[in-house]
Amino acid sequence: MAEELRFFLRTALYSVFIGTVYWLVSYEVAGSVLLAFVVLAAGSVVGVSLVLARSAAGEIVPVGDGPAHRLLGAAMRVVGFTEPGSPALSQPLEARPQPFPRSSIWPLVAGFATLLAGLGLVYGPWLLLPGIAVGALAGWGWLTQMDRP
């Protein structure tokens, strides 16, 4: 998961950086709102990353000598462009589980429900309510579909 996590971490770092710069140079409320939301988003990314990194120890935070080295190493690997090697040989795909439904009617029903509800937002509850009802039906069908063998 190393590069995948770094993908989000880089995004978070850049967002906080540019949010701060914009906040400093802007003279409007939008800058403060942007910074607040960016910090919130970046914080959640870092939080999730830390949780995941613990389970994949060593991939994100390199083990080093002193705290400074560790900090530098971590920073380098977050923004860095390296990827630990992975097994090069593939296995035949048939061996992998394929939990993919072949077809389902419920996306179509849910889409139809959204069409009704969307038009209902413009034209009134006589379309909105049927839309919500069909949407509920679609949700029920969707959720229970995978239970059947």
Next chain:
Amino acid sequence: MHPPLKARRVVYAALPIAVATALALGGCTASPATAEANSVAWLYNVFLAAAGVVFVVVAALIGWSVIRYRGQAGDASLPPQTHGNLILEVVWWALPTLLVIGLFVISAQVLNATDKRSPSGAVRVRVEGFQWQWRFTYLDSGVQLVGLPDRPPQLVLPVGEQISFELVSADVIHSFYIPHFLLKRDTIPGLANRVDLTIDRAGTYGGQCAEFCGLLHARMVFSIRAVAPSDFQRWLSEQRALPPSPSP
């Protein structure tokens, strides 16, 4: 199946030249009529020169690659499999970076000149956009000009004196745009904008709303007649003698 190879080569070689020529011929701004517009036109020409060089170099490189390295029929050999070159890549990360820094520096200088505010202009005009015309008020004398969609107003202004426009809107967002001033600025409901400029060439200049504002947006045209200061004063006193024009 294909056009003859020679004809294609001519086409590929002619394409960048044709586009570059067209850029050079058609790429000039409307002739500038204010002191600020002169510096904008200069900036535009610097950008155009840089763009021309970039276009010719890059287009020539593409054209050359396609012509020179066109595969020959029957040649099934594998070309050298180059994956990259660190020095080359550093060079071509650096080149556009330097160009962008240069363009930004001169852009910032010209922007400071065009956005400069003086304490108070010699002539102050409030420009109010409404659906779908303009109301111009000379703040010092109270003279007011109101346009109608089929009767565009003509703003008369003196040459060589600093003019301050105060831009406001009565309803939706409009944009005060005079092509020969190389300038536009939005009129926004609830917010007042300001533009200062000095006209340095007498003449009549067309103007138009540039921000889409509803049904008759295309009819929000007006014109500016720039005259000598003495003629301007005479015109202003004539206007003051007239009864105020009806409000639409």
Next chain:
Amino acid sequence: MTTAELQTPRPAHGEPRAGMVEFLTTTDHKQIGLLYIFTSLLFFGLSGVLALLMRAELTAPGLQLMNESTYNQLFTMHGTGMIFFFGSPLVVGLANYFVPLQIGAPDVAFPRLNALTYWLFLAGGLIAFSGFLTTSGAAAFGWTAYSPLSDSVYSPGAGPTLWIVGVLLGGASSILGAVNFIATIFTLRAPGMTMFRMPIFTWNMLVTSLLIMVSFPVLTAALAMLFLDRALGAHFFAGGDAILWQHLFWFFGHPEVYILILPFFGIVTEIIPVFSGKPVFGYRSFVFATMLIAAFSFSVWAHHMFATGFVNNLFFAITSMAIAIPTGVKYFNWIATMWRGHIRLQTPMLYSIGFLFMFLVGGITGPFLASPAIDYAVHDTYYLVAHFHYVLFGGTVFAAFAGFYFWFPKMTGRMLSERLGHLQFWPMLIGMNMTFFPMHILGLNGMPRRVADYPADAGWTGLNVIVTIGAVITALSIGVFVYNVVVSVFLRRGAPAPPDPWGGYSLEWWTTSPPPHHNFTSLPPIRSERPVFDARQAAAPGAIPDRTMAGGDVAHRPVRPGGTDG
């Protein structure tokens, strides 16, 4: 050359005419991809017809064919259709079909969610365009829907509200699609397919999905606020902050431009190496440049607002100009990829080269607009229209056609005619330049965009006539493409496509054309970003297959390595 010699086995799945019911209930990423591509092309045609009507009106001064109200609806729905219901869904459609194939996955991570995104997009498109059927007409405030013009006071009626709901659904569809792509790319890659062995198209789709996930929710929120303004009399924008809408809209709107171009950079980066017989030059440089473009795209939104006078123009000038750097790097990398290669000028490569030239013109007019002082002069004029049409037509549409010709055999099992492909290319190139190049001059001479009429004495008439003729030529060239597709697939006259008609590099060329239900029955070893190339080299070192001639003339089929490599 003939069908009999090829003896392509009839694919077990993916018959050209799948039943109607199958398409309605499918969760197969390939069929959903086809639905997306087909529907987005319908919206392309519809929005294109609107553009032709506008051009007909603008050919001469005065109002000949329609009144201002109709014209304003036309340009609003042209922009809306092209951006929200052609560009974005086309991206999603191509990604739907090819991202799972390129990473060796059997499907996307959430197949039913994937089907839902298609139906949401279709519902959104139908709702937005249904405004034409209402008495007050469709929305007429431009695709940017600037407040307070878009408020119920200045734009009354059902049409504008339908526009809001339709675009909102289209946006929701994109968000769900992006979640799906990121999950697919992160969790369903075949063994050996590390992140830095993914094809560039997949990389660009990953970055694009991130852009969608960050930008579209902002649009959704803004549209919801606009809806509340109109329906319930809230005062977020009208009577509130008039330029708040512009901040929110362009915070979405500028990344949206990159959503519409980055995947197509990816397509061109797939095609140029294959048809040059070389690997992509500077793979990591490419990926890094894509990420940088994406990152910058979130800090440039207010360069659309220089003329408002209420943003920090210098901040947005430097960030906007900086985007030229990674884009320039991509150009050098594309050229270096072609350099000393053996270039085959088949249709996909032809359109890619057309893209390189046309996007270059659109690209170098970008810094002009990023410089605030110049932007004061040319913003909201035809100069701007010319700029973004060179980017979106010369860039996106040319690369899209490159992608169509490249992947059409894979998607349908039949080749398109190379001859018709060339016949389409040259009129499209000439027509496009006739349409959009004179617009630069019109803009510099002061013709504003979004006007139904212009004064007869402005001196713009001659150029407008050229523009209209160019638009007609462009439309005819698109007609050639439609004819090509109809003949190849619907009349079944196209040559059957082998698994790998072009000598491709990435995994989609390993499987049959079209692929079976779960895509792969076997996979080559994945040791670089070119697994199919590697397998071919392992079988016959030092040679590229001789496919200098047109499609169907195929002398070579990919080698399936047996026990020695597998």
